[in-house]
Structure formats: structure tokens, C-alpha cells
Amino acid sequence: MQLVSGKEVSNKVKDEIALEVQKLKNNGSKIPHLAAVIVGKDGASQTYVNAKVKACDRVGFNSTLVQLDEDITEELLLLEIEKLNSNIDIDGYIVQLPLPNHINEQKVTESVDPKKDVDGFHPVSLGKMLLHLPGFLPATPYGIIEMIKHYNIPTEGKHCVVLGRSHIVGSPMSVLMARKDYPGNCTVTLAHSRTQNLDQVAASADILIVAIGKPEFVTADMVKEGATVIDVGIHRIEDVSKKSGFRLVGDVKFDEVAPKCAFISPVPGGVGPMTIASLLKNTLLAVKGK
Amino acid sequence: MQLVSGKEVSNKVKDEIALEVQKLKNNGSKIPHLAAVIVGKDGASQTYVNAKVKACDRVGFNSTLVQLDEDITEELLLLEIEKLNSNIDIDGYIVQLPLPNHINEQKVTESVDPKKDVDGFHPVSLGKMLLHLPGFLPATPYGIIEMIKHYNIPTEGKHCVVLGRSHIVGSPMSVLMARKDYPGNCTVTLAHSRTQNLDQVAASADILIVAIGKPEFVTADMVKEGATVIDVGIHRIEDVSKKSGFRLVGDVKFDEVAPKCAFISPVPGGVGPMTIASLLKNTLLAVKGK
Numbered sequence: 001m002q003l004v005s006g007k008e009v010s011n012k013v014k015d016e017i018a019l020e021v022q023k024l025k026n027n028g029s030k031i032p033h034l035a036a037v038i039v040g041k042d043g044a045s046q047t048y049v050n051a052k053v054k055a056c057d058r059v060g061f062n063s064t065l066v067q068l069d070e071d072i073t074e075e076l077l078l079l080e081i082e083k084l085n086s087n088i089d090i091d092g093y094i095v096q097l098p099l100p101n102h103i104n105e106q107k108v109t110e111s112v113d114p115k116k117d118v119d120g121f122h123p124v125s126l127g128k129m130l131l132h133l134p135g136f137l138p139a140t141p142y143g144i145i146e147m148i149k150h151y152n153i154p155t156e157g158k159h160c161v162v163l164g165r166s167h168i169v170g171s172p173m174s175v176l177m178a179r180k181d182y183p184g185n186c187t188v189t190l191a192h193s194r195t196q197n198l199d200q201v202a203a204s205a206d207i208l209i210v211a212i213g214k215p216e217f218v219t220a221d222m223v224k225e226g227a228t229v230i231d232v233g234i235h236r237i238e239d240v241s242k243k244s245g246f247r248l249v250g251d252v253k254f255d256e257v258a259p260k261c262a263f264i265s266p267v268p269g270g271v272g273p274m275t276i277a278s279l280l281k282n283t284l285l286a287v288k289g290k
Numbered sequence: 291m292q293l294v295s296g297k298e299v300s301n302k303v304k305d306e307i308a309l310e311v312q313k314l315k316n317n318g319s320k321i322p323h324l325a326a327v328i329v330g331k332d333g334a335s336q337t338y339v340n341a342k343v344k345a346c347d348r349v350g351f352n353s354t355l356v357q358l359d360e361d362i363t364e365e366l367l368l369l370e371i372e373k374l375n376s377n378i379d380i381d382g383y384i385v386q387l388p389l390p391n392h393i394n395e396q397k398v399t400e401s402v403d404p405k406k407d408v409d410g411f412h413p414v415s416l417g418k419m420l421l422h423l424p425g426f427l428p429a430t431p432y433g434i435i436e437m438i439k440h441y442n443i444p445t446e447g448k449h450c451v452v453l454g455r456s457h458i459v460g461s462p463m464s465v466l467m468a469r470k471d472y473p474g475n476c477t478v479t480l481a482h483s484r485t486q487n488l489d490q491v492a493a494s495a496d497i498l499i500v501a502i503g504k505p506e507f508v509t510a511d512m513v514k515e516g517a518t519v520i521d522v523g524i525h526r527i528e529d530v531s532k533k534s535g536f537r538l539v540g541d542v543k544f545d546e547v548a549p550k551c552a553f554i555s556p557v558p559g560g561v562g563p564m565t566i567a568s569l570l571k572n573t574l575l576a577v578k579g580k
Contacts, residue, residue, distance in 0.1 A: 106423065123417025123425075130416045130465070131457050133396065157486045165468055167421050175420070175465070178455055178480045187485040190468045195477040196447045 001258055002151065004230065004265040006143065009150045010277035014059050017280050021060035024287075033062040034118065034283045035084055035093035039077065039103070040070035045096045052094070055276045061283065064090065074103045078111055085113040092118030092286040094279065115289065118282035121168065129172060132179050136282045141172045143274025144209065144230055146281075148183040153207070153228050153263055160186035161205035163198070163251070164212040169232055173209055198222075210251040220256040228263040232271050291548055292441065294520065294555040296433065299440045300563035304349050307570050311350035314577075323352040324408065324573045325374055325383035329367065329393070330360035335386045342384070345566045351573065354380065364393045368401055375403040382408030382576040384569065405579065408572035411458065419462060422469050426572045431462045433564025434499065434520055436571075438473040443497070443518050443553055450476035451495035453488070453541070454502040459522055463499055488512075500541040510546040518553040522561050 024031060034056050038049045049065065056063035066080060077099075084093050093116055099105050114124035120138035128135035137145070148155065160177040164170035174190040177183065191201045192212075202208055202222040210218050211232035223229060233251030250267030258264050265271055314321060324346050328339045339355065346353035356370060367389075374383050383406055389395050404414035410428035418425035427435070438445065450467040454460035464480040467473065481491045482502075492498055492512040500508050501522035513519060523541030540557030548554050555561055 106421075123421060123423070124413050125417065126420045127413025127415065127417030130420060130461055131396075131413060133413070135413075157484050159486075165470075171420055171465065171468070174468075174478075174480070175461065178461070178464075178482070180455075180484075185484045187479060187481050187491060188464075189477060189479040190464070191477050192468070194447050194470075194475040196449075201477060 001261050002263045004147050004151055004153075004228075004263050005269060006147060006265060006271055006274040007269040009147050010143075010273035012150070013146065013274075013277040013281060014055065017059040017277075017284055020284060025060070030089075030287065031060065031062050032283050032287045033064070033089055033091050034279070035064040035066060035090045037066045037068065037077075037080065037084070037093065037095045039068045039072060039096070039099055042098075045098075049096050052276055052279060055280060059280055061280065062089075064093075070100055072103075074107070077103060077108060081108065081111050085111075085116065090116065092116045092283040094119045116286060118279055118286055120172075120282065126172065130175055132181070136285065137176070137278070138168050138172050139275045139278040139282065140169050140232065140271060141176055142278035142281070143271060144173060144232070145176060145183050146278065147230070147265065147271070147274055148228075151263060153183070155183045155207065156185040158186050158206035159189065159204060160207040160209065161189045161191055161202055162209045162211070163191050163202060163218070164210070164232075165190055165192040166211060166213075169211040170209075173211065177207070177209075212251050214251055215249050216251070216253040218252040218257060220253070220260060223257050223260050225260050226262045227260065229257060229261050230265050230271065231267050234267055234272055291551050292553045294437050294441055294443075294518075294553050295559060296437060296555060296561055296564040297559040299437050300433075300567035302440070303436065303564075303567040303571060304345065307349040307567075307574055310574060315350070320379075320577070321350065321352050322573050322577045323354070323379055323381050324569070325354040325356060325380045327356045327358065327367075327370065327374070327383065327385045329358045329362060329386075329389055332388075335388075339386050342566055342569060345570060349570055351570065352379075354383075360390055362393075364397070367393060367398060371398065371401050375401075375406065380406065382406045382573040384409045406576060408569055408576055410462075410572065416462065420465055422471070426575065427466070427568070428458050428462050429565045429568040429572065430459050430522065430561060431466055432568035432571070433561060434463065434522070435466060435473050436568065437520070437555065437561070437564055438518075441553060443473070445473045445497065446475040448476050448496035449479065449494060450497040450499065451479045451481055451492055452499045452501070453481050453492060453508070454500070454522075455480055455482040456501060456503075459501040460499075463501065467497070467499075502541050504541055505539050506541070506543040508542040508547060510543070510550060513547050513550050515550050516552045517550065519547060519551050520555050520561065521557050524557055524562055 053063045120136040125136045162174045177186040178188040199222045207228045209230045215235040231250035231252040236246045239247040410426040415426045452464045467476040468478040489512045497518045499520045505525040521540035521542040526536045529537040
């Protein structure tokens with residue numbers, strides 16, 4: 001069993017980006033600049049955004065944090081976005097989700113200039129992905145693709161089952177794994193809450209990508225011997241044996257599934273760290289696209 | 291076995307549209323106006339475009355045919371498109387594909403104003419489809435969705451296998467059948483030329499959508515008893531017993547497959563007529579979206 005370490009791959013990706021930034025600096029070129037918009041003081045969102053800013057520092061990007069009030073109107077938020085769209089120093093930016101209920105998330109996402117859409121959530125980015133055109137891939141699927149590449153996991157002609165059809169992970173992942181490319185060229189099955197015999201469907205997978213949002217949902221009987229398992233879930237579950245009182249688990253029951261796998265990504269240290277690395281890669285792409 | 295007659299459904303759709311146009315006329319509202327751009331004199335393309343113009347007449351739309359020379363430059367073609375984008379009387383338009391080799395088809399497709407993209411080929415349209423947002427669906431998949439609806443074919447929890455991953459049929463169809471909707475909520479497998487054991491994959495389908503582009507490719511052994519089969523292919527094959535010297539067949543060997551099916555679409559008279567009906571529906575949507 002080979003561990004698919006997102007920690008390791010993301011460090012490699014960040015090192016490569018840092019090197020490219022160094023070259024840009026040496027040439028006197030513009031330094032990539034990523035901005036992040038955060039509305040309100042939600043703890044998890046703050047943690048994610050801080051990690052993104054920290055990653056920018058690590059690779060030498062400039063970063064800007066736009067902290068907005070919980071009760072900002074949609075109109076004013078859209079004005080802030082307009083400013084980021086027209087600010088030529090900002091190469092790309094993200095709007096940290098979720099947004100407060102009084103704001104239409106989709107409207108905000110669509111108001112991001114597609115040229116700066118480094119989260120890859122704009123319809124233009126997703127449409128280009130479907131058409132296999134160059135563009136920004138959504139960060140988490142992009143990270144999974146990079147991990148598969150790094151470990152040379154064979155994909156052509158394999159049966160890939162994606163569990164979960166979310167707009168930001170499952171659905172795009174199913175599209176990417178079917179494209180005429182490497183990674184890709186899989187026969188792809190997209191399964192979800194309405195799927196019948198989900199256990200059997202999962203067990204038919206050569207490559208199982210789990211983004212179903214349920215702690216330790218995938219058990220050993222749902223995995224084929226020799227399969228590759230990529231676990232996108234991350235959950236805090238209570239654990240009195242830990243000092244913190246909790247531990248992190250994924251959508252896969254790692255201990256019992258791992259022995260059956262050719263490749264498996266752990267939680268934490270699997271897909272998680274790749275998402276930020278992909279965001280940085282997209283930002284570099286935004287600079288180059290200019 | 292119930293025949294899924296695109297001829298019948300498309301006539302119903304056209305009647306409904308004609309009624310709506312009549313209402314618009316009675317109210318003194320603007321009459322929907324579809325334009326079609328055709329470059330060169332390719333026989334098949336001329337036939338398709340003429341059928342589209344004729345369909346406009348039938349439902350009471352205004353139509354404009356923009357016939358351009360085979361050797362028009364890309365630059366001049368893009369100027370023509372710019373004119374259509376800014377012409378406020380034109381609600382939607384299509385650029386008939388394929389275009390001559392010296393023109394970049396993708397560039398042309400992306401230059402169509404997404405608000406007038408009634409073919410549903412623009413990245414914005416496809417991205418909205420993936421995000422389950424209102425927008426223009428690509429005409430052929432849209433037509434298939436309408437047929438499934440018309441015949442109340444159950445889809446929730448069913449296993450839908452799509453054969454073929456083209457950008458305009460197979461890939462979007464796989465996305466649509468997995469969405470949280472009716473038709474939709476299927477477990478969807480997208481299979482293609484690199485799929486292993488394609489026969490078995492096809493035979494596991496409750497709903498089999500065939501867009502693989504090979505005459506009579508799907509045989510009886512590849513279809514489950516009681517399945518629904520939708521045939522997107524259309525091919526002319528030589529037949530000396532016909533006055534014309536040829537007959538039309540689909541991607542499915544109809545005679546041997548039909549007896550096993552709960553529902554099956556024939557060729558001709560199946561998916562084909564639905565494509566134009568969907569184009570008209572999209573044009574009406576473009577008017578309403580204003």
C-alpha cells in the first residue's frame with residue numbers, strides 16, 4: 001500500500017512555485033498577488049483564509065486580505081468585488097464561502113472576473129473544464145489530479161467511481177476523470193445519495209474518489225482489492241483520548257480500508273493540503289494568462 | 291415496448307411554441323428572432339440550416355440566414371458575430387458547425403454573446419448546466435431530457451450509462467442525468483472508446499444513451515431486459531433495395547434491440563427532430579430572459 005501524501009505533493013508544488021516567483025523577481029517582473037475576501041468572523045473560514053495568506057508568504061506571493069463586516073449588504077460586497085476586478089495589481093482572488101444568508105452566493109461567484117477566478121467556481125471556468133480548454137480548475141479536483149500525476153497512478157481504461165455530486169468536488173471530478181487526458185480516460189460513474197446498491201457500486205471501482213461528506217462512510221467491504229482510494233472528506237469527531245478532545249477523520253474508515261489499497265490518501269495530510277497548493281498554481285496561471 | 295417518438299414530441303413542443311408566439315403577437319410584443327450563420331456551401335450544413343429556418347416559419351419566429359463565403363477570414367467572421375451580438379432585434383443565433391479549417395471554431399463559439407447562445411455551446415452555458423443554474427442547455431441533450439419527460443420515463447436511482455463523451459452530447463448528457471432533478475438523480479456512468487468491457491457496462495444500464503457515432507454499434511446482448519434506450523446516432527448506409535440507394539440507421543441495431551426495451555427511440559424520428567425543437571425553446575428562453 002502506497003500512501004498518497006498530499007502533504008508531500010503540496011510541499012513539492014509550493015517549492016516549484018517559490019522557484020518560479022524567485023525567477024520573476026530576478027527578472028524584475030510583477031510578483032503574483034492573491035487577494036481573499038472574507039465576510040464575518042466565522043472561525044473555520046478565518047482558519048482557511050489565514051492558511052491561504054500564509055501559503056502566499058511561503059511562496060513569495062503578495063497577498064491582500066479583505067475583511068468585511070458580517071452585515072455588509074450584497075450591493076456593497078459587489079462593489080468590493082468590482083474593485084478587485086479592476087485592480088490591475090491583483091492577479092486573482094477568492095471569496096471565502098459560505099457567505100451570510102442575506103447574500104446571494106451564486107450572484108457573487110458570477111461577478112468575479114473569470115480571468116481572476118482562481119477558485120475555479122465561475123461558470124466560465126467550469127464550462128471550459130467540460131470543453132477541455134485551458135482555464136482554472138476548481139482547486140480541490142485540481143489538487144486530486146496533481147496527486148494522481150505525482151504517484152503515476154494508472155487511470156486509462158480504469159473504472160473510476162466518484163461518491164458525491166457537489167458542484168465544487170464530485171461533479172467536476174467526474175468530468176475530469178473522463179476527459180481524454182492523463183489523468184483521465186477513465187470510465188466514470190458518478191454516485192450519490194440516490195444511488196441504489198451504493199456499496200456494490202463503490203466496490204466495482206478501480207479508483208474510488210469519496211466526497212460524500214459522511215465521517216468514515218466507506219468501509220472495507222465497499223472497496224475492491226488493489227483499488228486506489230482518494231478521500232476528500234474531513235470531519236472532527238470527539239475523542240477523549242486526545243488532548244484536544246477530538247480527532248480528524250475522512251469519509252473513509254482508513255484503518256480497515258488501507259490494507260486493501262494499492263494507493264490511499266489519508267486524512268489529515270491527503271487532499272486537504274492540495275487545495276491551497278492548487279489555488280497558488282491557479283494564481284500563477286492567472287499571471288501567465290495576462 | 292413503447293416507442294420514444296421525437297417526431298411526436300417535437301411537434302407538440304413546436305405547437306406549444308407557436309401558441310406562445312401567437313400570444314406575443316396578440317400583445318403587440320416583440321416576435322422572437324433567430325439567426326443562423328453558415329460559412330460555405332457544405333451540403334449537410336445547408337440542409338440543417340434550412341431545416342432550422344423552416345422550423346422558425348412553422349412556429350412564427352422571424353429568422354435571418356447569414357450566408358458567408360467559404361474563404362471568409364476569421365477576423366471578418368468575428369465582425370459578423372459582433373454585429374449579431376449588438377443587433378437588438380436578434381434574440382439568439384447559431385453558427386453552423388463545422389467551420390472551414392482556417393477558422394478557430396472554439397474562438398468563434400466563445401465570441402457568441404452568452405445571452406444569445408441558443409445552441410448552448412458557450413462555456414458559460416455549459417458551466418451553468420454543471421452548476422444546475424438556469425441557462426441554455428445544449429440542444430441535443432435538452433431534446434433528450436424533454437423526450438424522457440414526455441414519456442414519464444422513471445430516472446431516480448436508475449443506472450444511466452452514456453456511451454460517448456463528445457462535448458455536445460455525451461459529456462453534457464452525463465451531467466444532466468446526475469443532477470438533483472427530474473429527469474435526473476441517476477447513477478451515471480460515462481463510457482467511451484477507452485472503456486474496458488464496454489458490452490458489460492452497457493448491459494448494466496437501466497437507461498442507455500448512445501452517442502458513440504458508430505452505425506448499429508449496440509446489439510441485443512449489450513442491452514438489459516426492460517431498459518430504456520435513446521439513440522443519438524444517425525448514419526446513411528448503402529441499401530440497394532431503396533430507391534434513394536441508402537437508408538438511415540442509428541448507433542443501435544434497432545430491430546434486435548427494440549423487443550428487449552421498455553422504451554426506445556428510433557432513427558430517424560427519434561432524437562433528431564428534438565434538436566431543432568430545443569433550439570426554438572432556447573430562443574424563446576432568450577426572449578424571456580431579456
